[in-house]
Amino acid sequence: MHIHELLKKKGWSLSKLALEADIDKSKLSRLANEKRESLYIDYLIKIAETLDIDDLNEIVSIERVNDEETN
Numbered sequence: 001m002h003i004h005e006l007l008k009k010k011g012w013s014l015s016k017l018a019l020e021a022d023i024d025k026s027k028l029s030r031l032a033n034e035k036r037e038s039l040y041i042d043y044l045i046k047i048a049e050t051l052d053i054d055d056l057n058e059i060v061s062i063e064r065v066n067d068e069e070t071n
Helices: 002-012 014-021 026-032 041-050
Strands: none
Touching: 002 014, 002 026, 014 026, 014 041, 026 041
16 A cells, blocks of 8 residues: 555644544554555555545556466
């Protein structure tokens, strides 16, 4: 996730984003520090809307995993 980079550009703290996006700070922290394996699209949408981001790729990089790698 690129949340820390985006916050730095905007001059915001994680706490401010949590407040503005109405996302629990601990959940947002786990997302930002990549400590969550599951990712909820509604969180991404809230973050994007709050930071005025049109492209979700600015927040998260999505990689395709080959089926052979997951077995």
